[in-house]
Amino acid sequence: MQNKINNNNTEQAPFQWLTIYYAANAVEANIVKGLLLNSNIECQLLGESLQGAVGEIPLEQTQVRVQVFVIKERQARQILVNYTQVQQSAPAWVCPNCNEHNEPTFEICWSCRTPNND
Numbered sequence: 001m002q003n004k005i006n007n008n009n010t011e012q013a014p015f016q017w018l019t020i021y022y023a024a025n026a027v028e029a030n031i032v033k034g035l036l037l038n039s040n041i042e043c044q045l046l047g048e049s050l051q052g053a054v055g056e057i058p059l060e061q062t063q064v065r066v067q068v069f070v071i072k073e074r075q076a077r078q079i080l081v082n083y084t085q086v087q088q089s090a091p092a093w094v095c096p097n098c099n100e101h102n103e104p105t106f107e108i109c110w111s112c113r114t115p116n117n118d
């Protein structure tokens with residue numbers, strides 16, 4: 001590239017990946033990814049491949065990072081604000097069949113697939 005500007009981190013390149021969300025696991029990361037893709041915001045997940053090794057590595061390292069391009073940051077944050085507000089307003093639910101705790105966004109129990117009929 002010609003005319004490359006080297007202004008030492010005072011400005012970020014518009015097409016650099018930026019971590020916008022730390023998902024607790026791959027399932028949540030894919031929910032967020034779906035929301036972003038629905039709004040035509042390109043995104044990538046980092047750390048998803050670690051999910052196979054859960055139990056062997058510290059829990060905080062199983063987090064999945066959701067990244068978007070810097071130029072999409074504002075738009076993506078708006079979507080995530082809506083997403084986290086929905087999450088906070090909906091409590092986690094306990095499966096009536098197997099008593100497992102489920103994320104509010106899950107419509108069926110992750111463990112036994114019983115539907116959440118609230």
Ligand SMILES: [Zn+2]
Pocket residue numbers: 095096097098099100109110111112113114
């Ligand atoms: Zn269940």
